[in-house]
Amino acid sequence: MKILEAVSYDVLMSRFTREHPYDPCDEANSNDEAAAHIRDAHRVLCGRWHRVLLEGPEVLDVVLPWHLGEGGDVELIPPTGLTVAAAAIRLTALDATYTRTNPLCALKLTRQTHAPARPLYLSTRAMPTRDYAALTVREGLVHLDGLHRMLAWHRSGMLAPGRWVEAYLAGLPDAPG
Template structure:
């Protein structure tokens, strides 16, 4: 990880809100939930945010919390959590059936796989935050997902997390400047 700079929560939220607006009319838009995770990280981790670059293989170790898949019927990530690498393996093993049982989640993954837009930053924390998605995580420290699950899974599938590739992230809870 390369720490670029310390940033304020206002800057983190402004970037998040600009890139991830909430649309209550869109059932698949869960940006309000992700914004809640950011606020929870702010409260829990004392307002220490940094903008960083993560080496592609480092992203594979990010811990993802419980994920049913937006109104789907197949749980992609159990309440105990999985690393991105293990979740990607589970998704691959499910194959085409995942799209049939979890169409909204599968559509988000397909969108990010096709996207040629510059990668949007991830939002992570160094500890699990309060909330039902994080309550049963077995890994409580490390790099923990706040926002970017579908992007990370799509990037893993498309090879964007290979050695030599870097991903920007905002991380709550890093020590030092």
């Protein structure tokens, strides 16, 4: 991980809302949930945010919370969570069945494969909220926003060594002054 700079919550949220507008008419749009996760992280971790770069393999270790697959029939990630790497293996094993049983999630994965790369939003701890309550891994790099992006990037080979991904990370200690 390369720490680029400390950032204020206002700057972070300005970028998030600009790049991830909420559209209640789009059934694939869950940006309101992501914004809530970011607000929770800000509250729980006392507003410490940093803009960082993560090397591709580091992203594979990000812990993802429970995910039913956008209301589909097959649970992609159990309540105990999975890393991006483990979720990608599970997604591959489900193959075409997942697209048929979870069409909205499959659509989001396809969209993210071709979309411009946007930053991830992560935390150093699991949030004390419903989606994160049963995670077995409570610390490390934990998802706040970007689940479909990370899985799509894995599929496309973007999470390779030497490839870097921008992220906003809550909970790093402030650098000594």
